[in-house]
Amino acid sequence: MNEDDGIDVDDEELESKSDSEPEVLRLKEPLKNAVYNEDGLAEKLEDIAWPEDVDWKHKLTVDHEQAPDIDVEDDLAREMAFYTQALDGTRKAFAILQSAGLPFLRPPDYYAEMVKSDSHMLKVKGKLLVEKKKIEEAEERKKAREAKKIAKEVQAQKNKERAKRKKEDIESVKKWRKQRQQSGFAKGKDEDMGFNFDGNSFERSKKKRPGVSPGDRSGGFRKQGWKSKSGMENKKRERRESKFGHGGRKGMKKQNTAETTNDFRDFNKGDVKKQRRNGANRLL
Amino acid sequence: MGKKRKQTESQEVVKKDDTAPPRPKRTLLGWKDGGVAKKSDSAVFRNKEKVLVTCSRRIMSRYRHLMMDVVSLLPHCKKDSKVESKETKGATLNELVELRNCSSILFFECRKQKDLYLWMAKSPSGPSAKFLVNAVHTMEELKLTGNHLKGSRPILTFSANFDQEPHWKLLKEMIIQIFGTPKDHGKVKPFHDHVFVFSIVDRHIWFRNYQISVPHNETDKVDRGGLDKMTLVEVGPRFCLNPIKIFGGSFGGPTLYENPFYISPNLERAQMKKAKATKYVKKVKAKTRRKMHEIENPLEPDEFADLWKE
Known part of the structure; x- marks a missing residue:
């Protein structure tokens, strides 16, 4: 038990210590016993100070009323505050100098040694250029991505769209x-009307079709020719065409000519039944 | 030709200012605190400030560059060789200042290869102030793109809170005297193309140096439009001074002011180390506590522990 107690005390001590440490770092309680000799300071100031009515030209100082709360951690705000102070101070100082009639601006043809050397300024310029280039490149990349x-x-x-058209085509065929x-x-x-093909629907277009193997130099046209599909169909077609003809007006074929009128090959006087059937056949 | 004429003009202006009273005889120590000596007739006030700039041995390169930047910004300064840091305390430096005929000194003291302290002292009768320097950026840095004439007189701008407390007032006066370039100094160029900013934020003095760039159309006379178009470009260096103490004498004497908020970087580091150390100690403590707890409250023997053991 005793040991336990000891440990507990130690723990508490440690915790309180570790808690208080960051407080010292951050809160920064002002020291009570810090020396602050106001009279001494004032006396010293009087000792070293320039006379009260010294000409402003010697001092070139400007006071600037600062914004009351500047966040030190915020770099941008802080630098902005300094910048405004400098700008404001310069304006005031230039106004005074101008009213006094003193020269204050460097004439453009006045060349003299500068604080930073030319080689250093070249480096600065180089860096600026590199940065500019970087930004441009990044922008280009962004554009390309878009x-x-x-x-x-x-x-x-x-x-x-292509898929849609294909679907439509299939739909129309179904219809x-x-x-x-x-x-x-x-x-x-009806048959004729069903096929609403234009005159050139069977003509090959000269455009290269999609999905053609790269070795095919005809652009896929050779494969598509219906005549070369298979020999069997081809022969059948030919025979049918020899029998029924291909194209042309039908009316001409249905008219009798001198030959057909004199042709009595199918005429059978005796068999009326057969004759009728044949006649019906021919009519149909 | 033109430059020379302008100088004579400005001198004439000065003469017009001091009109009647004749120049008093110079006292032996008159140049040192001229203002005090000639308080009676300030009309012939002449600023003959000379600043000695040195540093301690084994200074870091970054801080040395900062010192060189300061040297390039102050045409009225003299640079001296490094001083052994053991003998920095007082006497040697005072002697050095006197030897070089200077009236004030900026002493960059580097300790432990990481902390930079800046001593700002008026010699020989004080006061002196010691600062911790933070947030150092030198002119070498390429992001500071401005540039200005070497030896042109800076315009000093101060934030208004310099006039609120006595120690700030004293520091302001010292800064004016040390950083302000004397009007009739030999190396001075007669134009103003940069501004110093001294600003108190968060009980620190922040320093910035900007180039004034005005689009010129006419050389001397600038119409209001030209002034409105004025922009500033930062030249550098940047640093931030945290005042530690102000002494009555030069490198010594009674302490007049002590910053109650100051924590030395050594202490800060020690505390950080300590914080890290306690992390481990806490872990060990927690372990032992757990152990004690386990011993104190043992688990009840499980009656089904060997039920399936056969």
């Missing part, structure tokens, strides 16, 4: 199919 962002957005927009289905796959006029 441009990239915009380009990305534009690309996304384009892709979206057309539905229409066809509704009209019962009627041939002839």
Whole structure:
């Protein structure tokens, strides 16, 4: 128990000490016994002071009423206060000098030794230039970054539009199919109207298509040719064309010519039933 | 040619000022505290201040640069070789000042390769003040872009709180005499293109030096517009003086003032060290306390501890 007590006391002591230490550093209680001999100070001041009515030209001093609360820790505010003091003081001093008619500004053609050497000022200039360059470069980089962002957005927009168009195309084809289905796959006029192809819809555009392999120098056109798709379809097509013809007006084909009128190959006088069927076939 | 003529002009102006009373005979010690000697007829007041600038041995380069900056700013100063810091106390320095025919001294004392103290003393009869120098920036620093004529007389601006307390008043007078360049000094150039700022903020004297840049159109006469366009560019150096003590004599004598808020950097460092030390001690204490607590309040034996042990 005794030991415990001792430790506790020690703890308290330590804590109080450690608490008080930063207080001494920060609060800075004024020392009670600090010497402050006001009379002595005044006497000394009188001893060394220049005469009261000494000309201002000798002193060149200006007093400035400072803002009452300047935060020392705030560098900007503090420097600003000093700057305003200097500026204000200079204005006042120049006004006095001007009224006294004394020269105070260095004429532009007056060259003399300066406080800082030329080589040092060159260094200063170099540093300023480097800083300026740095800022410019940073700005350029920022701009490039933004441009990239915009380009990305534009690309996304384009892709979206492309996808939308594709969808629309597919939709329109579907619609057309539905229409066809509704009209019962009627041939002839309907068929023609269903395909609303323009005259040049089968012509190849000269533009290079997207998604073409880099080795393909034709720009993907060779692959697309419907004639080269497969030999079988090609032959069938040819045969059909030889039978039914390709293109041209249909009315001309349906008219009789001298040859057809004299052709009695399919005419069978005896079999009426067969004749009717054939006739029906031909009509349809 | 032009420069010479201007000087004569200004001298004429002075002569007009002092009109009737003839110049009194110079006393033996008259140059030292001329004002006192010629208090009766201040019209012929002549400022013949000379400042000795030295430093202690083993001064840090940064502080040495600061001293060189001060030397370049004060055309009326004399630079002396470094002084052994052991013999800084009093006599040697006073002797040195007298030897160099100076009336005041700025002594940069560096201790422990880190703390800079500045002694500002009027010789031979005092007073002297000792400052701790903080926040030193020299002219070498490239961010201070201003520049001004070497030897032009600075305009001294003081914040108004210099006139509030006697010790500030005394310090102000000393600063005026030491940092103000005498009007008719040989090396002085007849223009004013820089300003010194002495400002008391947070019980410290802050020093700044600015170049006055006025866009000129006409050389001497500046219309109000020109003055309005005036800007300041900082030249440097920067430093902050924390007054420690003011003595009656030069490097000695009775203490007239003691800064009640002053903490020596040694003490500050010691306290920081102490704070760090207590951190470890606290940790050890906490450990032992925990141990004691565990011993005092032992855990009850767990009755199910060996339930699954077979």
